[in-house]
Amino acid sequence: MTTPGMAEQLDLAQLASRTRGRSGRSIAMAGRHGQPFRVTSATVAVGTPPTRSDTVQIAIDVAQEEELLARYRLWFWGILLATSVLFPVVGHRIARHGIRPVEEIAATARRITSTNLRERIAPEGYPSELALLAGTFNEMLERLEESFERISRFTADIAHDLRTPVNNIRGEAEVALARARTGDEYRDVLESSLEEAVRLSELIGDLLFLARAESPLTEWHREKVNIGELLITVRDYYEASAADAGISLVVNDGAEPLSAELDRSLMLRAVSNLVSNAIVHTPPGGTVTLGASNEDAAIQIEVSDTGDGIPTEALPRVFDRFFRVDPSRSQTSGGTGLGLAIVQSILTLHGGSAEIASQLGRGTCVTLRMPAVATR
Ligand SMILES: Nc1ncnc2c1ncn2[C@@H]1O[C@H](COP(=O)(O)OP(=O)(O)OP(=O)(O)O)[C@@H](O)[C@H]1O
Ligand SMILES: [Mg+2]
Known part of the structure; x- marks a missing residue:
């Protein structure tokens, strides 16, 4: 069938x-x-x-099925061919797009020099991880710009402060040599040159000290120091000049003797700087008080005066190098504006901090706070 x-x-x-x-x-x-x-x-x-x-x-x-299969086969090869060309191109573009922020960051980094720290990366449209990186990079630039600015301001200030005494010595020598002088006149010139030279060497000493204090390699000598004795040493040193200025200098000794692990000569210098400031800025009849106290494992040294005080707007800057509230007045009293900067770097070396509080016309109080036991 x-x-x-x-x-x-x-x-x-x-x-x-x-x-x-x-x-x-x-x-x-x-x-x-x-x-x-x-x-x-x-x-x-x-x-x-x-x-x-x-x-x-x-x-x-099976003609229809074969035809269908043939069509599928055609589509399959067509699509395979198209994608094998298209995918690398698209992949390349996607990768480039992803890498673009990194390239921009690299390009910005390449453009940056010490004179061109204004550059910032605009992180708009960046994926979040790279936006974070760009943000961190910008913050780093911000800090660098700030420190560079501080350094260049510092350098300008140094140049200015060094130039003044050198110019004075030079001017006096030139005037003295312009014609024949008596022995007394020469002596006067030499004396005033010596004064300027002393000022110069003090300034250079302060600058060297600050530079050394900033170096992480500097070693300091720590020993157990009786704070009360330290304050009395400072008082003895300044007693005469305080008496000359009509100021009483008192040490407010606490009930119990306090001691801390310090570099004695550095802390003497810090407290001396504070006392010399207080004496300069306190009118006759005023009082400068030195005191110490302890709180937990921290030691506090306070130097307060009943002097002129510091305007509120100037307070945040008094620890800056070369900062003087009234530069014209300091010019005559010989201040360079490094005293409090040195105090601060000494406290930083001791793992502590310096704070200042002041009321105009009523007085100033500087508090030095540091751990009683050396931490590093
Ligand atoms: N006890 C104080 N009372 C009023 N003003 C003060 C007092 N201590 C500091 N100042 C102000 O702060 C400024 C900075 O003080 P700092 O000790 O750093 O510099 P200086 O005394 O001017 O100079 P230097 O100490 O280097 O000789 C001073 O010029 C002064 O204007
Ligand atoms: Mg001073």
């Missing part, structure tokens, strides 16, 4: 030969007009109970 019209589509003899012995397998075969077929055969038992067996041969025209 054959399905009607099957013989026109397929060579039945070929169908029989191709499927013989391959029962149950799907085999590709071309039809009479070249159409693709899938053919298969099966042996079945016929009759109940079965009396004989027959062979069933089936062929399906």
Whole structure:
């Protein structure tokens, strides 16, 4: 039996030969007009109970499926080809876009020199991790710019303060040499030159001290120091000049003796700087008080006066190098504005801090706070 019209589509003899012995397998075969077929055969038992067996041969025209597959294949290769070209390009662009902020940061870093610290990175549109990096970088630049500015201001101040005494010495020498002088006149000139030279060497000494205090390699000598004795040493040293100025200088000794691990000569210098300031800025009849106290493991030394006080707006700057509230007045009294800067760096070396409180016309109080036991 054959399905009607099957013989026109397929060579039945070929169908029989191709499927013989391959029962149950799907085999590709071309039809009479070249159409693709899938053919298969099966042996079945016929009759109940079965009396004989027959062979069933089936062929399906798979032209449509083949066409569909061919189309899929075309799409597949087309898309594969397109993506293999497109993906590297897109990937490259994405990577470049991601790296752009890093390149900008690098370019900014390359542009920066000591004279060009104004540069900042604009982190708009950066991914959050890089915005953080850019922000940190900008903060670093901010700090660098600030320190560079401070250094250049400091250098300018040094130059100015060194020039004045040198010019004075030079001017006096030139005037003295302009014509013949008596021995007394020469002596006067030499005396005033010596005064200027002393001032110069003090200034240079202060600058060297500050530079040394900032160096992390500097070693300081720590020992157990009795604070009360230290204050009395300072008082003894300044007693005469305080008396000359009509100021009483008192040490307010606490009930119990206080001691701390300090560099004795440095702390003497710090307290002396405070007392010399207090004496200069206190009118006759005033009092300068030295006191010490302890609080937990911290020692406090206080130097207070009943003097002129400092205007509130100037207070935050008094610890700056070369800062003077009234430069014209300090010029005559010889102050360079390094005293409190030195106090602060001495306290920093001791792991402590210096604070100042003042009321105009009523007085000033400077508090030095430091750990009683050396921490480093
Ligand atoms: N006890 C004080 N009373 C009033 N003003 C003060 C007092 N201590 C400091 N000042 C002000 O603070 C400024 C800075 O003080 P600092 O000791 O650093 O410098 P200086 O005394 O001018 O100079 P130097 O101490 O280097 O000789 C002083 O010029 C002064 O105007
Ligand atoms: Mg001073």
